[in-house]
Structure formats: C-alpha cells, structure tokens
Amino acid sequence: MKTSVLLVDDREANLDVLEAMLQGLELETVRVASGAEALIAAAEREPAVVLLDVQMPGMDGFETAKGLRRIEGCAHVPVIFVTAAGLADERYGYELGAVDYLVKPVDIHALRSKIAVFVSLFEQRQQVVQQALELARASRLKSEFLANMSHELRTPLNAIIGFAQLMHSGKVGAVSESHHEYLGDILTSSRHLAQLINDVLDLARVESGKLEFRPESVDLAALIDETLEVLRVSASEKGLTVEVEIPKDLGQVQADPTRLKQILYNYLSNALKFTSRGGHVAVRVLPDGSESFRVEVKDDGIGIAADDQKRLFQEFQQLDAGAAKKYQGTGLGLALTRRIAEAQGGRVGVESATGQGSTFWAVLPRFAAPGDIGAGPSSRPGSNVRPILVVEDDPHDRALILRAVEGAGYSVMAAANARSAVALAQKNQFAAVMLDLLLPDASGWDVLDAIRATSGNANVPVVVVSGAKDGSIGRAYRIDDFLVKPVERTDLLSSLERVGIHPPSGQSILVVDDDEAMLRLMSATVSGIGCRPICAPNVEQGLESLAEDPPSAIILDLVMPGANGFDFLERLRSLPHGCDVPVIVWTSKDLSPDEQALLRSSASSVVRKEDDATGRLLEELAQVIDNPTRSACFEEPAGGQ
C-alpha cells in the first residue's frame, strides 16, 4: 500500500492543482473538501503529511489541525498549512503543531521536495516498526530454542544423575571405595551441569524480559532461613558460622520470594566457597531509604582485588581458571544475580580487598514494581487514565471487544494488525493490552514482545483473546490471562478485573452536537479522561438517552438544525432530575446578552469553540464531575426552583 498524503481544501480547483503538482511522486493522494471530512479520513488511515487550507467555511484549518491532534495515531502527523499571503496568523499555526506554511500560489518545487521528505520520514518510521517486530520474532525464536534445548539437555542428565545416585547409594550392590569416590565425582559434575543449564535458561529469560516477578509480602527472616537450610551442610562441613541480622524497624517489604532467594543463594554459596575453614559469614538486611531495601552478605574470606571486582558480575568471568576448578562455580551466578536485581529496578555491587573478605550487596525495591498500573477503583475521573489497547484483526470480534470494554467505561485504542499495534505502543502507555494471537502480518507473541520492548509498556498486563489455546508457547510468555474465543462481554470484563484493571469511573458524559467530526473529537476527549462518551447528533436523541443512560455531565452545542441547544436546556431542566446534571455549553455562537443570562441560569459554564476548546473543556469537565455538588442549576442560593 502506498503512503498517503491528505489534501484538505474547500475548493475543488485547488485540490486539482495540488494533486497535479504531486504527480509522479511515490504516494497516494486523499482529497477532502472540509475539516470534518479530514478528521474522518485521517482516522481511517494515518497520512504521512496533511496539506491543510487555512481559510475554509465551518471548521477552518486551525480547528482542523487541533482536531487532528486528538485522533488516534495522528497526534504527531505533520501539518503544512496552505494559505494566501498575509492572511494567516503564522505563530498560532505553529503553536498548533504546524511544520510549515506554503503561500499560494504554491511553488511546485518547494511543495514536491517538502512532501517527499515527509513521505520518506513516514516510511522510515513504518520500517522501524517493522524492524521492531522482526527483532521480537528473532528474540522469541532464541528463547524458544533455549527453552527446548534446556529440556533436551535435562532429559539425558536425568538418567546420568539417577543411575550414578543408585550406584553411589549402594542400593544396587556394594561398590569399591574408589568406585564410590568416582561415582561421587560424576554426581557432583552432573549436578553442576544441571545448575548451569538452569542458569543459562534464567539468563536467557531475563535478557528477553520474560523472567516473571511475582512480588508479595515476604517474611525476610523466614526466607533467609530457608535459603540457609540448603547450604547448612556445606557450612557446617567447613566449620563456618553464619549470622543473620534483620532490624526490627525495617518495615514492610514486598519481593518475589523465589528471585530473592536466588540472589541470596548465589551470594551465600559464594561466601561459603571463598571463606576458609572456621571463618565467619554474616547476612544483613538494611533499609535503603523508604523505597528500597539492601541485602548484604559479608564474609572474611580471601577477598577480591579491586581490578577483578568489575568483572565479577559479567557472564563467564570467573577470576581465574584455577579458582574455577577449585571452587566449582558456573560463572553465571553473579551475572544472573545482577540481571535479576536490575530487572526489578535494583542494583548490585561488592566491597572487598584482597585478604580482607568481601561484602556483596543488592539493593532492591521495597514494594512491587509498578507493573500494576491499573487505575484502582479509587482513581479520580479527572485524572489521566491510560487506555486499553485492543489488537484484533477480525472486524466483528474487534467491534465486540470495543463495545464491551468501552461500554464498561474504559478508554480504548484499537489496532487491526501488528504494525499499528506496535506503532501505538511506541507512542502511548497502556493500562492493559487485549491481544489476538492470529494476526495477518505477524505472530501475536511477536507483537507482545515488541509492545513490551517499548519504554512505557514493559510491564503492561496482557490478556490474550485467541481462537486456539496454545499453552506450549504461552508458558514462556508473561501473560496475565488467556481467553478462548468465542468470548462474551462478561468474560472480557471479568478478565480485566482479574488482572487488576478496573473501569476508571462509571461516569458517562453525554455529548450533543450535530457535527459528526466534533462528536468524534469530543468522544476521544471524554474517553481520554476515563469517562464514557454517549454521543447524540441531535436534541431528540440526546433527550432520549437521558432516560435510559443518565449521564454525569452534558456537553452541549447550541446551534443545531431543528431543535437547538436552548431548546434542549429548557426541556432538560423541566425533567424530574434534569436540574441536577451539569451542562457545559460548547459553542462558537456569538451570544446576545439575553442568551448569556439564560445560560448563566441553566448551564454550568460556556466554553467557546474558538478558545483552546478541548483544554478548557477538560478543565470544566474535571470540575463538574469531581465535584458533583457544585453542579445543580447554577442558582445561588441553591434551591430556588
């Protein structure tokens, strides 16, 4: 599909000229004759650049540019204003995000070269998205390979260790003393190999971001004790004393117990290895500010020279081959420790000097990583709530999911293929992702990887909604829930609740406006603050919806064909509860003093479309829905009906 350029001008002749000028360039032109049509065209297909006439009847170029910013995927679309000399307020245009001005009559060479630049930039960005997908795919294949390899390696190892154990234990008949010793050597080496396989697999998982962290409240004393239990025999064999110190006032600590044990185990087994007979090892936990805590393992062993300390936490960097043989490490333990800590937002280090012992430490976040970004039930409607990304190529399924999820009050963005899903994830932070696995242009798992690789969505909860349950691959991925099609509305909503994402608020906002583009703009604006939009294109439908779906507030246009906004207000205020609903009038009409007085008594506020409409509208909305008591009929003192 060729890259598209959107041409917006109310005069057919001007569109013809622009189109002719662009002939021969590798692009497709999309022509529209009004701002409203431009918004619709842009929402349907993201253009590489918009050539926008400033002077148009109805919604002018500036209004259109503002509207474009609110459309999904078009927040950053470059806009070039086309204007007659001296007519436009250039600075205002640039504030709206215009990248350039072209003065009529447009110079063909300037136009062609500018458009070519934006088309090329757009295509490069598409390529980056494509590459991100391919990279994710390669990384997935590598992880699958490692998982399979680890399985394949463990299977023969099972027999090696098992038979060696049998013979070593003497259960299948007596063995000579030297046979017993050699069987012990086989056992030690094969267990070493098993540990190495586990470490390599863990390392691969951390690297691909697939290591799971399940933070929970932990009892540190018990956790340290359990870790020590495994090492107790080797400690007592060497006559080492191990001391544990946890301050009483440490406070609440949340961590993934398995991973914390892994870190502790690596540090402790090192300390036991490198401490001579009769030595002393201490485990200490310390607070590290209010956000983190610190775990230290201190030994009085051989110590580490300053030069060597840097290499300690790198993969396969044991200090010397001799030490490796003598101490039987995998060379991965500390590297893994570092990566496990860093993956949780922590850090590690060592303080040591040759002959003076070492202190290995890890600083870890005290509370769960902010993976659960789900706005809790307590979240305020006025606050900025992240949307849910729905990735589904089947239009029927997509519509179903959108209806269910939007209907419950979530704000939603949708993508029909892998490319647009990844492009959206690069620009937005999501509360959750609902993902179909069978997409036309890439595997859902690759999309998942690519989304997780974006800066804002590393820990985003993911609900897979798929036609087939593919558990074998799914196990290697961090998904939070799995729904098998066909799904129903309640399945979708309870799944979101299960992963901890609650509807931002139950509040709905009724928007009454005859301009379709404005309805879409308002709908996006209202969803953006976590409310549910109810759109009505005329007064009658607006009034009808009041009964079946009472809104928390109303955004009302005044000038509409047939019954207008004033009629709506009059009829609304005569309804039994119509007096309580705050109404924000949103208009470009010049109000007469009489009309102003009327609105003062029957509307909460008036926002002029010429102002930075959406910004002010949002402020007003936040006020009326956060503060419902203020809403009533604007009568002071209250109660005078």
Next chain:
Amino acid sequence: MASERILVVDDCAANLKLARVLLQLEGYDVRTAADAEEALEVLDGFEPRLVLMDLQLPGIDGLTLTRRLKADERFRDVPILAVTAYAMKGDEEVARAAGCNGYVTKPVDALTLPGVIRALLDQPHS
C-alpha cells in the same frame, strides 16, 4: 500380599530403565510405556496403583493422557505423578489442573523419588 503396581510412561529409554530399576528395588511391580498409545495398551490388562508420567511425550502428550485417564472411571482414583524437564513457574499449576496428583522436575532425585511415590500411595482417597 502382591507387590503394588506402577506404570511408568517416558519416551526416553534410559529414563524408563532408571525408573524401572529404581522402583523394582523398592519392591514395586513395574510396567513401562514409551508413549501414550503403549500406555493405553498396557493399561488394558494392568491396573496400576500409580502412574509416573513424563509430560513431554511424542504424539499424545502426557497432559492429554492424564486428562483421558482422569476421565476414565477405571483410572479416576489412580494417582498420577508428573515428571517434566520444564521447570517453569506455572507448569505445576497446568499439570495439577490436568489432574496430576504430584509433580517432580527432571533431573529427578533418585533417592527422594521413592518417598514421594510412597506418600502419594498412602494418601487416602476422597
């Protein structure tokens, strides 16, 4: 009293042999099968007290076989101990959801496995 019967299902010949030797040493009457089909054939004339089940089998996998056995009146109460080389979080939940009564990971500890089996056999059935 006749010795208790155990069926071992594993596609790796060495592991199958290891399990057989190990369990025979404990005094069990052991039969083996290298895949699900063979297991079903063995089960035709052999009612085990317990099945030691490798989950990764060629063809019909161990989870599917487990579900099939748990759906069969004759074997519903036979405890199934899952053995797997995958050691990922969530695998155990998956195995238990399929009906496995116990779960051990490879490499299996030959010295503790008999104890795990004994405990499953001694568990009272509900």
